[in-house]
Amino acid sequence: MEQESIKISRIVAKTTAKQNEDCYAVCWIKNGAEAIEINKKQYKDVSNAVYFLSPDLDWKIVKEDATASSGYVLYIPKNILNHPIFKNLHITQVRLFSVDEIPKINLSPGIETRVQAILEMIDELLSTNLKHREDAILSLLNTFFVYCDGKCNIKSVITDKNAKSTLVYKFKKNVDQFVTQNHDVGFYANSLNVSDKYLNQRIKEVLGVNAKGLINEQLIMRSRNSLKFTDKTIKEIGYELGFSSPDYFSYFIKKNTGHTPSQIRMS
Template sequence: MASYRQPRHHIQTVSGKVKNDTIRNMEQTIKISSILSKMTSRQNDDCYAVFWIQNEVEGIEINKTLYKNISNAVFFLNPTFNWKIFKKDTSTSSGYVLLIPRQILNHPTFKNLHITEVRLFSANEIPKINLSPGIETRIQSILEMLDELISTKLKHREEAILSLLNTFFVYCDGKCNIKSVITDNNAKSALVYKFKKSIDRYISQHHEVGYYANSLNVSDKYLNECVKEVLGVNAKHLIDEQLVMRSRHSLKFTDKTIKEVGYELGFSSPDYFSYFLKKQTGFTPSQLRIN
């Protein structure tokens, strides 16, 4: 059996003025490594394990049970689970493995996170989060920054690393993601994920729930019911959320005119684009561009 490839970097977490005695004056390490080997495994390490499975992964074996079709998802395992990741024979990275000592989550940085309140890491089930389209790239950027920062000796890097880890958890805990368990084959969750993928692909052409319901061979009513049950919002909310996110990005990070941004996102006129953003955010496109 191959053993877990020792991660390239280790960092000491913040010690001293923290509220929890289990962390004060203790040296703990967060470990991160890219998934590069054909088989990556770990057993009996007193750490929570977080995986971002990107692609080119054939499956993950957890306590001798193999799970497939796991790309573009984040998994959380408590230290009682043994695991192996089986990867195709490629030289490219297929995501990241993040090992977090138990005491880290007691740090005040994480005390108000819902992800901690629901004890995501301590459940007997295997929590799985299918990332919303667009969030995947942010997760990759955060983990790449963590990997880079851990290898440096910059002043205050410990605080920066904790901040990045907190940001990672916030994105994972967002309402736009689909939370389930790895053993869950729930048809409604699968439909909602397909709906979100379809929005990501066709948002510039189609803003109506009916188009996506028809493409998925379900009724508008059933699609709304599924989205409401899985995510707690209606189907139109997901469409509007994606439009707002793309509008903000184009307005802030491109030189396109407001008219050009609106037309590229499928709005019939600049006035209607402005009306939509004002209704959704409370700000006009011009205000969003400078804020």
């Protein structure tokens, strides 16, 4: 990888526009942006989304103000995507950078902070002359694609309105906020004014999994994080995550991961 082959810039100015005619652009818009304009057509509701834009497209991101960063734009030359490190990624096999359809991914709530950290590290590395810098950047870019390829992200193509994806995204945001208090699908369906059946159908259509599966995934992710990176007891973690007893928490973890909480902690 050549020293300046990948570039990254923060979305700070009121207008961030295409800079490189020969590069793919990956735009991660965190918040504070009004719209993304692609080939002179504006699309709203752009926060918490990753857009994959081919070199053939003219685009710009319009912000409300320039007081804070609203994410990052990665510029990736075509030859980089041919690197062997990316060859087994499903996300490249489905031709993510498509001219006919513009891919858009709404990240699962728990993934947002990880993506931000990855892009911040790429930004930092690009400003240094550290040994093996290029290898580290490629590895981080690969990790970024892996997170984007996660089954519980909402993958679609860019449109003005996508009611199904919007409902699923609202469900996932509610789960992120309330999962330690309520594990029941009915609670989230009621909060969105839909039936359990309708919510499950829409989630199945968009993500290929059911609502309970997403709730369980969030609980498992939080459990693993607490078990590996805190000194809290298994009992404390179970109660913090809303389980009625330590035994039921251990049963849940064993059933869904194949390992006990103690085994996860020691791994």
